[in-house]
Amino acid sequence: MRRDLYSRLVIACAILLSVLLTGLGIVLGQFFPLFIDDINLHLHRKYWIYLIMTLLIAFVLSLFMAARMMLQYARPIDKVTRIAIQLAQGDYLARAQTDDPEYDTELAVAINKIASNLQEMSTLRIMEKERLKTLIESMGSGLLMFGREGAVNLVNRVFEKTFGFSKEEILGKTFKDLELPPAIEKLIEDVFMTEQVHAKQVRIDAGGTLYYMSVYGAPVIGLHGNWLGIVVVMHDITELVHLEEVRKDFVANVSHELRTPVTSIKGFTETLLDGAMNEPEVLKDFLEIIQKESDRLHLLIDDLLELSGMEREGFSLQYAFINVKEVMDDALKITSGNFERKGISLVLEIQGDLIIEADADRLIQVMVNLLSNAINYSKEQTKVIISGTKSGSNVAIDVTDEGIGIEQSQLPRLFERFYRVDRARSRDSGGTGLGLAIVKHLIEAHGGTIDVESTIGVGTTFRIQLPIRKKI
Incomplete structure (x- = not known):
């Protein structure tokens, strides 16, 4: 752009100089040929001196005007060009001068507007990226994402801690290279093959310790329906499984503990009703057993009620x-x-x-x-x-x-x-x-x-x- 501008200015100066010379030639050609013979040698030399001086003055004026035009038009464009180059290199803080009237042009204003928009977009992109990173790393579940080629392109810290991997070890690898538990590998493969959501509970034996994971795999589809890969989320449900087992054991144990005294009381009562109550010694022994089982049943119910009361939200101590x-x-x-x-x-x-x-x-x-x-x-x-x-x-x-x-x-x-x-x-x-x-x-x-x-x-x-x- 600068070279084109300089060329145009030089051409303009040359045209201006040519016009001046042509004009002078025409004037001299019309007025002086009739009297050339009568002019003496002294006047002839003086005339040429004036002519040369006039041409020099015209040339200097042309140069001054050309330099003025270059300063007025070429330098601001050079500045704006440098700002545009900085923006292209990613420096969105660069701005063109607009406080000086010399630089207050539509091009400078437009460049500054573009720079401001790019800076806002860059800031927003950085904020969104940071939010996404914080969200992924703060998840309580392990996250693993595969690209359309089947290679890992995203993983969070929970997954690394759960399976003992580092991010550098698994990024760029396929799920076959990761040596995950077979059940998880099978789920990932099913998601790739069917492009459908799959979920299952997986039991993992890690060094003698059992973990239960709820694994969810789903395809990632873009806005235009294009396939982007799959995402796999693994949530540790070991504590939930343990609590469920405790609940089942509790129900089974309560049923068993209640059934034993109730069965004993029912059996001895039926025996007494069948005629054993007519024998005083047998009646006394059976009643003592019934009383003992009743006391035990009462104690069990009291303990259950007390334990239940302790687990309620409103339970408090008298300090x-x-x-x-x-x-x-x-x-x-x-x-x-x-x-x-x-x-x-x-x-x-x-x-x-x-x-x-x-x-x-x-x-x-x-x-x-x-x-x-x-x-x-x-x-x-x-x-x-x-x-x-x-x-x-x-x-x-x-x-x-x-x-x-x-x-x-x-x-x-x-x-x-x-x-x-x-x-x-x-x-x-x-x-x-x-x-x-x-x-x-x-x-x-x-x-x-x-x-x-x-x-x-x-x-x-x-x-x-x-x-x-x-x-x-």
């Missing part, structure tokens, strides 16, 4: 500053008869100045449950130790017995509802299988924790950690 030793003394008064009946000695190692903010009645309930377990699963003439110490901002309470112990494989399930280490012995001891579940709920409601350690034939230790002050 107050209490002495831990006084709580232990109250719990021992309730269980002292059972200790004496089995000849089990008690060792209390608790400092008298342990004061915590808690619900005294609920802590007594916790200790009664733990002490009852220690008594039921301990042999006669053994020992139970209760110790309490301050540990930083917490109080640690240990209940240790010398009972039969619990296998290590059973410890993780010990606080589940109705879980029994020894079902026959637990039922004979009058337990409902809900005691430890209630204990865990109460301790967690206080903001504490409870753990268990046990050795077969040696004994079991329940360790409670409670905060000294109420957690807000």
Whole structure:
């Protein structure tokens, strides 16, 4: 553009100079030939001097006008051209000058408008890209996207963490190269082949740990119906599956625990009605059994109602500053008869100045449950130790017995509802299988924790950690 402009200006100067020379030639040709012979040599030389001076002045004026035109028109266009080149290179902050009247042209204004629009579009694109990235990385599910060629072009951090891959390892690879679990590979292949949505639940064994994944695969179709690839979303439903299993076990256990006493009561009642009530000794024995089963049924229903109440949203504790030793003394008064009946000695190692903010009645309930377990699963003439110490901002309470112990494989399930280490012995001891579940709920409601350690034939230790002050 600059070369074309310069060429036009030079041509204009040449035309102007030619016009001047032609005009001078015409004038000289019309007026001076008639008198050439009469003019002396001196006048002839003077005439040529004037002619040359006039031509020089005309040439200088032409150059000045050409330079002025170049400054007025060529330089602003050069500036605007440089701005356009910067925009083409991605510098959307570049602007042409418009505050100087020399540059206030329609071209400069148009260039600035284009630059402003490009900057807004670039900013919007960056914001949308950042939002999309944040959304993908913040998903709780693993995301995997394949392009139309079948290669991975998008993956999020959850997928990398779940399957132990890094983004650099899997980008650009096909699903066959990733060595995913066979069920997931089959789903991806079905989506590619049928171009239809597919979903299934997959069980994954990762190093001995079972995971359950809900895998959803769908084709990605553009606005104009063109095939762009597929997207696969994998959601970890292990906790949901576990809760469903717990629910099923709970229903089955409740049905079983209720059926046993009800069946027993019904059977003995029918026997009595069939004529056994006419025998006083048999009547007394059967009524005692019916009473025992009724008490057990009542206890079971009470525990179920209490556990249900703890899980409700409105459940709250009555906090107050209490002495831990006084709580232990109250719990021992309730269980002292059972200790004496089995000849089990008690060792209390608790400092008298342990004061915590808690619900005294609920802590007594916790200790009664733990002490009852220690008594039921301990042999006669053994020992139970209760110790309490301050540990930083917490109080640690240990209940240790010398009972039969619990296998290590059973410890993780010990606080589940109705879980029994020894079902026959637990039922004979009058337990409902809900005691430890209630204990865990109460301790967690206080903001504490409870753990268990046990050795077969040696004994079991329940360790409670409670905060000294109420957690807000």
